[in-house]
Amino acid sequence: MLADPAARTEKLIVNSERLWASIMETAQFGGTLKGGVKRLTLSEEDKQARDWLVAAANSSGYATGIDDLGNIYIERKGTEPGRLPVAIGSHLDTQPTGGKFDGILGVLAGLEVLRTLDDAGIQTKAPLCLIDWTNEEGARFAPGELGSEVYAGEVERSFALSRMDADGISVADALEAIGYRGKERCGERRFSAMLELHIEQGPVLEQEKVAIGVVTAAKGQIWFNGVIGGRESHAGTTPMPLRKDALSAFAEFALAIERIANAEAPAGVGTIGVAVIGPGSRNTVPGSVRFSLEFRHPDKKRLEAMRVRALDAAALISRTRGCDVLLEPIWAKDPVQFSPQVADVIRESAIALGLSNRLMVSGAGHDACAVALKVPTAMIFVPCKDGISHNEAESATPEDCAAGANVLLHSALALAGRA
Numbered sequence: 001m002l003a004d005p006a007a008r009t010e011k012l013i014v015n016s017e018r019l020w021a022s023i024m025e026t027a028q029f030g031g032t033l034k035g036g037v038k039r040l041t042l043s044e045e046d047k048q049a050r051d052w053l054v055a056a057a058n059s060s061g062y063a064t065g066i067d068d069l070g071n072i073y074i075e076r077k078g079t080e081p082g083r084l085p086v087a088i089g090s091h092l093d094t095q096p097t098g099g100k101f102d103g104i105l106g107v108l109a110g111l112e113v114l115r116t117l118d119d120a121g122i123q124t125k126a127p128l129c130l131i132d133w134t135n136e137e138g139a140r141f142a143p144g145e146l147g148s149e150v151y152a153g154e155v156e157r158s159f160a161l162s163r164m165d166a167d168g169i170s171v172a173d174a175l176e177a178i179g180y181r182g183k184e185r186c187g188e189r190r191f192s193a194m195l196e197l198h199i200e201q202g203p204v205l206e207q208e209k210v211a212i213g214v215v216t217a218a219k220g221q222i223w224f225n226g227v228i229g230g231r232e233s234h235a236g237t238t239p240m241p242l243r244k245d246a247l248s249a250f251a252e253f254a255l256a257i258e259r260i261a262n263a264e265a266p267a268g269v270g271t272i273g274v275a276v277i278g279p280g281s282r283n284t285v286p287g288s289v290r291f292s293l294e295f296r297h298p299d300k301k302r303l304e305a306m307r308v309r310a311l312d313a314a315a316l317i318s319r320t321r322g323c324d325v326l327l328e329p330i331w332a333k334d335p336v337q338f339s340p341q342v343a344d345v346i347r348e349s350a351i352a353l354g355l356s357n358r359l360m361v362s363g364a365g366h367d368a369c370a371v372a373l374k375v376p377t378a379m380i381f382v383p384c385k386d387g388i389s390h391n392e393a394e395s396a397t398p399e400d401c402a403a404g405a406n407v408l409l410h411s412a413l414a415l416a417g418r419a
Contacts, residue, residue, distance in 0.1 A: 036392025066182030099394025213381030
């Protein structure tokens, strides 16, 4: 993969006002009273955002394609059409109480890159292809990253299309309902590289006052569903030594998970995000707790060590508390190493633009993590206020968004080559 050094010397910048206007305009599709966005994948609000993007592409004369997972491909021609396109991708779906920037910045900045090149009359040798990946968030249909993972061959098409939401609606049915189940087969397209611009979703860049994160890797993840089985009994008549209190056992297990994660800090993290106590009666000793558990770590061996220690903790508490602690692994993803060559292009573009930068590992999953298994890929991070994301308060400045878009622009131009 050869980048075009001359492309970096261009004093070319995106139209930051137009980019910001696009972000604010699309935030109306599913906008919430608190200033966030609720745009679950393949919902009516998602259709509105998709329609907006396709209309913008058509008005600029770009070729638009849609595959059978609903991934949208928007291609700006190159002068050498035989060359594989350089992809720019992210997502437009959000969490139920999401913000205006998570994923959205990457798509709209990609659109702005294409528009900026049009305005400047610049042609690239390789085509540029903007992608809106389906169901990155996984908030309506689990797991997330379905569109990109089917593309990369990590997930079977039939599995993805059969995923159902809480109302029993499948991905296949939802695609049909909003008119975005295309005829193109997901996975058929080929790219020479992919770039993804994203807010950091963490506090490091803001705290260190660094403009650009050059993302070289992403943490591996292991997800579990867990259940602790105790015995329901009367809260007033059951002596403490005779209780099999599932909640007390869960509390001990939760603290064990915290110790496991702290032992791997700062690289490793562990989270119990959901806990449901049964039967949920004030005067009944809890008989069950159902919970979620996940670990993340950039080192595969250390991630496995965390898994083993969690199983050991579950076995120990089962013996000492008289409550069954069961862990069911439901999903796992190895740590991802992004392309050093693509990361170098990103860093060199940031330096050429005079922007401070640092190497980073992503703690969150992204479409780039899936695509990287098939296409040389790397990511660009920009700061977000207080590191807050998956929250209606999610915020980024116009200046930071523009800086990231400019790095995206020059990285894409370097990879595609100026004609």
